[in-house]
Amino acid sequence: MPPRSPFSVPEGLPPLVPEELARVEEMVALLRERIADAGGSLSFAEYMETVLYTPNLGYYSGGLHKFGAQGDFVTAPEISPLFGRCLARQVAEILAQIGGGEVLEVGAGTGALAVDLLEALETMGVMPHRYRILERSGELRARQTETIATRLPHWIDRVLWCSDLPDPGWTGVVVANELLDALPVYRFELSEQGLLEHRVGWEENQFVWYALPAEGPLAAALEAWNDQYGQTLGIGYVSERSLAAPAWLTTLANRLSRGGLILVDYGYPGREYYHPERSTGTLACHYRHRCHYDPLILPGLQDITAHVDFTALAEAAVASGMAVSGYTHQAHFLLATGILDAFSPLDPTDVAAQLSLANQVRRLTLPQEMGEIFKVMAMTRGVEADLVGFQHRDLRGRL
Numbered sequence: 467m468p469p470r471s472p473f474s475v476p477e478g479l480p481p482l483v484p485e486e487l488a489r490v491e492e493m494v495a496l497l498r499e500r501i502a503d504a505g506g507s508l509s510f511a512e513y514m515e516t517v518l519y520t521p522n523l524g525y526y527s528g529g530l531h532k533f534g535a536q537g538d539f540v541t542a543p544e545i546s547p548l549f550g551r552c553l554a555r556q557v558a559e560i561l562a563q564i565g566g567g568e569v570l571e572v573g574a575g576t577g578a579l580a581v582d583l584l585e586a587l588e589t590m591g592v593m594p595h596r597y598r599i600l601e602r603s604g605e606l607r608a609r610q611t612e613t614i615a616t617r618l619p620h621w622i623d624r625v626l627w628c629s630d631l632p633d634p635g636w637t638g639v640v641v642a643n644e645l646l647d648a649l650p651v652y653r654f655e656l657s658e659q660g661l662l663e664h665r666v667g668w669e670e671n672q673f674v675w676y677a678l679p680a681e682g683p684l685a686a687a688l689e690a691w692n693d694q695y696g697q698t699l700g701i702g703y704v705s706e707r708s709l710a711a712p713a714w715l716t717t718l719a720n721r722l723s724r725g726g727l728i729l730v731d732y733g734y735p736g737r738e739y740y741h742p743e744r745s746t747g748t749l750a751c752h753y754r755h756r757c758h759y760d761p762l763i764l765p766g767l768q769d770i771t772a773h774v775d776f777t778a779l780a781e782a783a784v785a786s787g788m789a790v791s792g793y794t795h796q797a798h799f800l801l802a803t804g805i806l807d808a809f810s811p812l813d814p815t816d817v818a819a820q821l822s823l824a825n826q827v828r829r830l831t832l833p834q835e836m837g838e839i840f841k842v843m844a845m846t847r848g849v850e851a852d853l854v855g856f857q858h859r860d861l862r863g864r865l
């Protein structure tokens with residue numbers, strides 16, 4: 467991809483307004499300083515970390531709309547409360563198995579899922595001892611507080627925002643929707659000279675890619691990747707590797723004494739992720755509901771994501787002594803946890819309500835919408851039962 471000015475917008479969209487221009491300018495200055503300090507280039511993971519999470523300036527930390535119609539993308543909890551209600555059934559089952567515990571949501575966005583989950587758990591009479599939220603963005607923490615205080619005021623004193631994963635010995639259920647796709651990844655290429663890391667530099671008023679030999683922990687991770695997947699892929703193949711996601715999972719697994727972890731995200735098992743046809747990787751950017759593939763423009767103004775390698779997560783969980791208790795498409799998980807039950811209480815003559823619900827179910831479950839690309843994975847420790855969410859279809863054999 468030829469380099470473009472960091473101020474370029476995707477084709478067909480209006481130019482940046484002065485406030486946005488100022489923001490990109492500030493981010494460009496910060497990145498140039500970091501590139502200079504690092505001797506001329508940053509790993510893509512460092513670039514992604516900076517543009518997404520720099521306090522007050524990064525995409526997730528800088529007060530942009532992000533979620534919903536006025537933002538850049540829509541997530542399942544923002545589409546429908548049915549998502550949280552279904553997830554609540556799975557959470558309740560695990561809590562019952564372990565004799566009760568806490569719920570921890572990591573990366574809680576606007577707080578919509580927290581409200582839906584707590585409401586549904588309350589209706590089922592399965593109350594967690596406490597609802598914890600671990601959220602990196604100060605701005606989103608404030609939004610979550612406002613959402614819960616407004617929609618579920620009697621819960622606000624029992625929600626605890628924390629700054630780290632729980633201490634070892636923790637008992638409960640962790641949920642994370644679209645967290646792992648937002649963690650920084652490294653980018654690499656299979657070349658004639660072997661595996662090269664794609665790093666980000668600055669030349670002639672643009673961010674540019676450099677392909678350089680990988681070093682340190684990344685070099686070791688890429689060698690392991692090459693043994694596992696590289697043999698079937700050709701020269702020029704570009705993809706990403708996340709060191710952050712398996713490391714996060716390992717830390718969490720080591721602190722969870724009993725309970726489970728339910729991850730929902732878009733992604734594939736390793737063999738499908740690193741498929742010969744997916745030869746440019748899965749990095750994608752979202753800006754004003756436009757998806758494009760140039761992460762070097764609009765630093766701090768656009769979301770950058772990469773798909774999740776679920777095999778790497780399963781391996782990290784098993785290495786930490788957890789069981790992978792289920793892996794399936796979002797559609798199958800939602801059907802198994804009763805998404806269609808929402809129709810029964812509706813008045814059959816209330817066509818508007820029926821249509822609105824049907825539309826929500828379609829967006830969450832149809833294969834061409836979120837139903838197939840999004841997967842649900844559950845890891846547990848000390849839970850014997852077969853989990854309800856995976857009883858329609860369990861795809862663990864593909865991992």
Ligand SMILES: C[S@@+](CC[C@H](N)C(=O)[O-])C[C@H]1O[C@@H](n2cnc3c(N)ncnc32)[C@H](O)[C@@H]1O
Pocket residue numbers: 526533541542543544572573574575576579600601602603606642643644645648649
């Ligand atoms: C794509 S958004 C998803 C938000 C929400 N779960 C939803 O489904 O609408 C990613 C969220 O994860 C948060 N986040 C990213 N890295 C995190 C980390 N290491 N710990 C906690 N939160 C994190 C972001 O600030 C943001 O709230």
